[in-house]
Amino acid sequence: MQSTNQKIKNAILNSFLDKNTFEQNDEYAAKLIANTKDETMYNRILDEVQHCKSFTFAVAFIESGILNSLKTVLKDLNVQGRILTSTYLYFNKPQMFRELLKLPNVEIRVYEQNHGKFHAKGYLFQHEGYQSALVGSSNFTAGALKVNKEWNLLFTSHNNGKLTEDIASEIEEQWKGASKLSPEWIDEYEKKYKIQNKPAIKVVSQSVDEDNSNYSIIKPNKMQKEALKNLQKLRLLRETKGLIISATGTGKTYLAALDVKNYNPKRFLFVAHREQILKKSLDSFHKVLGGDKKTNYGILSGNTKNTDAKYLFATVQTLSKAENLNQFKRDEFDYILIDEAHHVGSKIYGKLLDYFTPDFLLGMTATPERSDDKNIYELFDYNVPYEIRL
Structure with a gap:
């Protein structure tokens, strides 16, 4: 019977040297987790x-929801753990840090931005006589661990293996320079978090338009200025489609409204999959564009049928019904915007894209990659005038 050391040796040789010569062992084999x-x-x-026996996670970003599963697993185990995370980009929410404190038998430290940009994504597990590690692209978030097309390498080595020793050494160095997580630390972080997550626009002044309707004069931020310039360049090249990739919280709705203001369409259509998104987006557009909110803006949904507005905000479910779609000419809207554009690969969005012929079609999403075979980039002619991710 082979020893654990021999099994690990064969697994390494099978994974990295010759799979036909050396015996495969799924327990210790290196593999891609995607x-x-x-x-x-x-x-x-x-x-x-x-x-x-113990574990160490070194991950820049963590979401609260995914911690519940870890908490449940750890509850009945006598396993010691460590988690090293960060304040990088102020992605991590204060509430998430509070949830971390509830994990049993886990020590938490935070690598703060003043020490550098911490963007690690590694998971190290100590077993009896050997270590296994997962290193790659996945943060500890639901999307990265369950859905996204991520690349992570799983490998195993003896305790004195050079690669896992290097990983452990790097973790220890960053661990020593990190802050211990405490309720007091979280209170201070929350103050900074609120400052960093201010609205993505700046209201310069309040004005009254010719309809005596109050609206805000909006000054675009640096990201929005660059995106607006690139959108204009795209149209000067006579391109009719574009896809903005913009992470949540970076102000993409205001960016869209600012571009619509620059374009000044005769009629504009905003499409989303939930009425809640329509109402929130309509308010943002009104802040930028002004005009009479009751006559210039309308919602087409299961609950509201206002189809005559210059700026129409519609749910895809309602608009795609034949009796609603046929109310509009194919060139009714010279500017159409699809929010959460990663959905456009579905049949229901296909109806709209096949029917309407706008002068310009803009898609906006934080996550253009899909788990199926639909190529969102292709649907927008591979035109990405601006991209900002976390």
Whole structure:
């Protein structure tokens, strides 16, 4: 019977040298974890936690929701853990840090921005006589662990293996320079978080338009200025489609409104999949564009049928129905915007794209990559005038 050391040796040789010569061992084999239907990062991490002696996570970004699963697993285990995370880009929410404090038998430290940009994504597990590690592109978020097309390498080595030793050494160095997580630390962080997450626009002054309707004069931020300039360049090249990739919280709705203001369409159509998005977006557009909110702006949804407005905000479910779609000419709108554009690969959005012939079509999304075979970039002619991700 082979020893654990021999099994690990054969697995390494099988993975990296010759799979036909050396015996395969799934328990110790190196492999790519890319969130397929057969294996996700989420399942692999929880499985490793349940079978290891201790673990260390070094991840820049963490979401609160995914911590509940880890908390449940750790509750019945005698496993010691450490989590090293960061304040990088102020992505992590104060509430998430409070949830971290509730994890049993886990020590938490935070690598702060004044020490540098911490963007690590690694998971190290200590077993009896050996270590396993997951290193790649996945932060500890639901999307990165379950859905997104991520690349993460799982590998195993003896305790004195050079690669895992290097990883452990790097973690220790950053761990020593990090701050211990405490309720007091979180209170101070929350103050900074609120400052950093101010609205993505600046209201320069309040004005009254010719209809005696109050509106705000909006000054675009640096990101929006660059995106607006690139959108204008795109249209000067006679391109009719564009896709803005903009992370949540970077002000993409105001960016869209500012571009519509520059374009000055005869009629404008905003399409989303939820009425709640329409109402919030309509308010943002009104702040930028002004005009009589009751006559210039309208919503077409299951609850509201205002189809005559210059600026029409419609749910895709209602608009795609034949009796509603046929009310409009194919060239009714010279500017159409699709919010959450990663959905446009579905049949219901296909109806709209096949029917309308706008002068310009803009898609906006934070996540253009899909888990199916639909190519969102292709639907917008591969024109990406601006991209900002976390």
